[in-house]
Amino acid sequence: MIDSLLIANRGEIARRIIRTARRLGIRTIAVHSDVDAGMPFVREADEAVCIGTAAAADSYLRQDRLLDAARATGAQAIHPGYGFLSENAEFAEAVVAAGLVWVGAPPASIRAMGLKDAAKERMIAAGVPVTPGYLGADQSPDRLRAEADSIGYPVLIKAVAGGGGKGMRKVDAAADFDAMLESCKREAAASFGDDRVLIEKYILSPRHIEVQVFGDTMGNVVHLFERDCSLQRRHQKVIEEAPAPGMDPETRAAICDAAVRAAKAVDYVGAGTIEFIADGSEGLRADRIWFMEMNTRLQVEHPVTEAITGQDLVEWQLRVASGEPLPLRQEDLAIDGWAMEARLYAENPASGFLPSTGPLDRLRFPAGVRIDSGVEEGGEVTPFYDPMIAKLIVHGDTRAAAAAKLAEAARQVQVWPVRTNAGFLARAAADGDFVAGRIDTGFIERHADRLIPGTAPSEAVLQAAAAAIVPARSGDPWQDLVGFRANAPAVRRVEVEVDGTPYLVERTVAPAATIDGDVLYLDGEAWSFGPPRADHAGGTGEGDGAIMSPMPGRVIAVLVKEGQAVARGERLLVLEAMKMEQALLAPFDGVVGALKVAAGEQVPEGTLLARIEVGEG
Structure with a gap:
């Protein structure tokens, strides 16, 4: 067994790995940016090393500093967690070349599944069904537009190197294609350094079903059943559950067997997830489920699989990385009850889910459920990293019991002054359609009027x-x-x-x-209920044409020039904060009277970015 482990990550997943490592007697080393020095994961590790400043590009994404920290502390292995460098084949190779154990997928497997077009071709060869679409090398806008027209709208534009909901745009009509393509390619280039895309048919009643797979160095591969991650917003998962509602034994066998074939096709080792898209218009059927992509890492939602199987997937990772065989065979694994996980985010649903940052003067979680969190009361939510505060994980004998438990857990969350989506989660988990299993990826958008609160108290x-x-x-x-x-x-x-x-x-x-x-x-x-206060979600001064920053973030695009005539609803600037893009629109027909910022600038909430004046250009 590995005796010392450097965790190349932060927050909730770092704490999660530390818990299992400590139980197994493994010494842990945390790395952190300067703004994370006071975070719980830093204190809980046996050692800690500062590797840079707040920007991930200057800390958590610095491969050289991570390797230097591993050498300096005598770490035997590196666990990448999820996000950051967890699916970076070059980093995995560098870790192995440095004589360290890589607690992750083999670099060749990461490469094989890292590019969506190549992965789909490999899956076709392995007999795994894939979604109809265009995977070609010709990336000219004219060719991509023609392929989308041929497939038929709606379509999805997806970054070839994408993941985690980034670099993905749904296009409902041909008139919207060019703008969506430009936005998708810009985000893909910024997030992955690769702006290539593919086009897929958009499934009208889509269910997001994924299968947890695990392989060892001896060629054994098993699945740990499926998860349903259909409750999403902007392609980001909100509530996940296991098993999938409406999944019959025959369909489960078909999808799980396909997932194992997919993993074996790339000689997979470690924890991975095969993601499928299902047409749920007539229930789940084996002939209406298609491969989307493989995540060659541990997933954020792995706790629901742990809850229904009774297994510790981080322990499995550490044992497999140490050269041990899989802890269990396929016939030894079974489903027990139902589990659900809700992602508690620092965001304001009443203001379009804009990120919310600031001090956590109050942070209280419910008792009796599993809470995976990277922050604590008295800490702070900064604009530099993912806005997830915690994961609420529940388990029940039935799906109805798990949903009721999740709704009650979300109701008991108390956070201030940072805004959260806890009330939104409570309403979603208690919604009649959700409880009845009538879900797909459009659920939140379709029921927004009853899930998202108003700005005034009821x-x-x-x-x-x-x-x-x-x-x-x-x-x-x-x-x-x-x-x-x-x-x-x-x-x-x-x-x-x-x-x-x-x-x-x-x-x-x-x-x-x-x-x-x-x-x-x-x-x-x-x-x-007291004196007026500043709303952390911010807003725009539409009445006088002032375009204010609704959140702290970085200006990633300035789409207009001073003196330019603009129409109501036209995109002016694009901000990015906490993995979220926010386009700021012209509040009325007019002229750009002033531009106060340039692309690349970091701005605090409430900054005047531009002003639109009434007039003609």
């Missing part, structure tokens, strides 16, 4: 505030009897202030709510 929130605040601020039991009537519920009329706006509330029932100072926590939401 009547239920106001009543909760009145019920929670008044007793907390009254020390006179006789005063609390105001409104008492013998033949009806007691009623108290209370004026509650929300961000400087007064509301008159009648308190009749005291709901289950928590009040802390001037902040009310209810059903995963947090409301400030």
